[in-house]
Amino acid sequence: MLYDVIIVGGSYAGISAGLQLARARRKVLVIDAGQRRNRFARHSHGFLGQDGQNPGQIAEEAKAQLLAYPTVHWLDQSAVEAAQQGEGFSLATADGQRFTGLRLILATGVVDELPDIPGLHQRWGERVFHCPYCHGYELNGGPIGVLAAAPIAIHHALMLPDWGPTTFFLNGVFEPDAEQLANLQRRGVTLEREPVVAIDGQADVTLASGRVIALAGLFTQPRTRMASPLPAQLGCEFEPGPMGDFIKVDALRETSVRGVFACGDAAVAAGNVAIAVGDGARTGGAAHHSLIFR
Template identity: 60%
Template sequence: MQFDVIVVGGSYAGMAAALQVARARRRIMVIDAGLRRNRFARHSHGFLSRDGHEPERIAAEAREQLLAYPNVAWTEGRAESAEQVDGGFRIATEAGESFEGRRLVLALGVVDRLPDVPGLAERWGRSVFHCPYCHGYELGGGPLGVLATGPAAMHQALLIPEWGPTTLFTNGAFSPGDEELAQLAARGVSVEAVPVDGIAGHADVHLADSRTIALAGLFTVSTTRPASPLAEELGCAHEEGPLGPFIRTDAMKQTSIPGAFACGDVARATGTVSLAVGDGALTGAAVHRSLLLG
């Protein structure tokens, strides 16, 4: 059976795209590996009407609503390969299944690469974060930190004081110049140049000189990569963003490969749940339009 649209990735962007196409009564296949980027977080914030809800609850409700449409099929598993065929695209899964669709939506998501600091990965999404808009309010105005991974730490360090007194841990990854030090001082940011040995407790930063700085929360800039190589296999053009590569799309979310669209974190320089849902909704409408008008 050939589907009108295959969506690879059943998280927020993928489901939002599929929903628009489903409501146009088109046949859709969603292929999902079940690895949402925010699966490590206890709560999701900043998404209107779902502020403070558990991420898995939001995703489960969205899937239930999507699968209420009889023209939507769902396959759990990883999409292993993608190729162009006459009339569209063929996707093969790790389970050996193969599906064909006239249009393809790549909602692949991204993988975060974290600083190699002992104890940090275990606290990712719990007391170590990347987005203050998503998690800053809940830290109650307590002492906060920014762990540098490069020059992007400067932007974070100037932003984070909105949510609490802030210390920038340069950790050998970033050395602010005189002008930058003046900017940090104007925002009340302390700069700590002693290397970080590890993170313990809730968010206690252990330094190489045996000091420990207890924090309400720690922020860092992760670098990202697409969670799947499918876009690269198809030959989709990419752009290099401040955090890592992402799929290049036009204003209507079509990639450099005609008929293949991309949305969500894999097609943006940065993202949140709200942005992913909006991105997916735009993509779904654009995909349906392309089925009608070419």
């Protein structure tokens, strides 16, 4: 079967894109490897109508709603190869199947690479986070830490006092300049220059001297990389983001490769369910328009 659009990635952005196309009665295939970026979190926040819900449940309900449309097919597989083929694209999956589509939407996401500190990975999504809007409120105004992993940590450190008293662990990664120090002081941020050696308990930071600072939660800045090889295989251009490259798209969410669109965390330098859903909706509509108007 020749699909109108193949969507690689069946998380929030991919499902949202598919819904627009399904409602236009287009033939859609979603190929999904089942690795949501927020699978480590128990609750999702800041998404209108779903605040506080389990993120897996949100995704499952969205998938069921999408599959209620008869023109949509879903494949639980990893897409491992993509290439232009005539006026469209050919995709191969890890189990050897091949599919063709007139348009391609990459909702392939990113992989987070966390600082290598004992105890941090185990608390990712539970007491260690990257998005204050997603998880800051639930810390109930308790003490918050910011673990510097890149210079953009200053942004975290200046934001988080709105959610609780904040300690900024520089950890040898970053040293604020005079203006930044003044801004941190104005925001009431405590600076800690002693190296961090472990995270224990709820979110307790152990320093090199053995001193322990108990926290309600800790925020850091993971490096990100593409979760899929497909954008590079297709020759898509990338743009540098604050923590890693993301796929370059135009105002209509089309990549540098004509007929290939991208949405969600792979194409937006922000990790948030609401943003991913909105971006997917825009992208699905743009891909549909491209089938009609050119």
